[in-house]
Amino acid sequence: MLARSALVARRAAPAQSVLGQSRNMATLKEIQMRLKSVTNISKITASMKMIASTKTTRAQRSMNVARVYGKTSSELATQAEVQKAEAANELLITVSSDKGLCGGIHSSLSRQSRKYLAEHPEASLVVLGDKAKVQLQRSYPGNIKCTFSQIGSSIPTFDETCVIASTILNDKDISFDNAKLMYNRFVSAIAFETDAIEFYPISQILEAPNFKAYEYQEDVLENLNEFLFANSMHWALVEGHAAEMAAKRTAMENATKNAGDMISRLTLQYNRGRQAVITNELIDIITGASAL
Structure with a gap:
């Protein structure tokens, strides 16, 4: 009985060893495939970071020009001490884009827009970009009067802004007295603020x-107001585009860094598993040689 039990145990031992080997080999193959896929993702994010860096530099140059004209338009209302009309029809224009992979820049904009709409539930809403549209449509679908897409693929031009401004001003479903343009203001290459x-x-x-201190003609006031509206919108679009490119560069840099950390961990795990397989094979060879 003892001899038979020892013989059965000896026959079962190689089977268990082979099973452990096959499990280790399968695990090593899975780790190797995952390591390859993370390496490919790291190459993609590194390339996207370089592209975003180039776009950020160009967007900053356009932003500096648009910021001068935009601040001049805002300075007119500040110097004239224009007051907001009471019990007026409010219009909120959320300036977003269609692109993702840029951190929480769109979420911050949508959060501030929802906060404003909670204080002004009757306000009309115009959304520029699909990202903010998807987020705001869940909470305030009835406030949305008009949306624009295909924005943010390149630096916005003043001609595109004029088309958007004319569409909003000539839309019969949109009537407003005061308008607020919500956008992301570029602070630095790693920071932005919703303004x-x-x-x-x-x-x-x-x-x-104080507006009477300015010299003006009656027939040009309406054109001036439309120009100020388009100018302010262009400032918001270009500034938001620069903030988005900077946020995308930061997001891709963090993604590349995280991929590098994951590659290091997977490489260490793969080497440990490979060493364990080699050790088990050596143990089997030595055990067999000792038995002979």
Whole structure:
């Protein structure tokens, strides 16, 4: 009985060894495949980081020009001391884009827009970009009057902005007295802030205390107001584009760094598993040689 039990145990031992080997080999193959896929992802994110860095530099140059004109338009309302009309129709314009992979830049914009709509539930909403549209459509679908897509693939031009501004001003379903443009303001290459630009109607500008100090003609006031609206929107679009490119560069840099850390861990795990397989094979060879 003892001899038979020892013989059965000896026959079962190689089978268990082979099973452990096959399991280790399968695990090593899975780790190797995962390591290859993470390496490919790391190459893609590194390339996207380089592209975003180039786009950020160009976007900053355009932003610096648009910022000068935009601040000049806002300075007119500040110097004239234009006051917001009471019990007026409010319009919120959320300036976003269609692109992703840029951190929480769109979520921050949507969060501030929802906060404003919670305070002004009757306000109309115009969304520029599909990212903010998807997020705001869940909470305030009835407030959305108009949306624009295909924005953010390149640096916005003033001609594109004029088309968007004319569409909003000529839309019969959109009537407003005061407008607020919600956008992401570029602070640095690693930081942005959600800010807003106020737009006032021509009636409020004429009633401003200090506006009479300016010399103007009656027939050009309407054109001036439309130009100020397009100018402010162009500033918000270009500034938001620069902030988005900077955020994308930071996101791709972090993704590349995380992929490098994962590659190091997977390489260490693969080497340990490979050493364990080699050790088991050596133990089997030595055991067999000792038995002979």
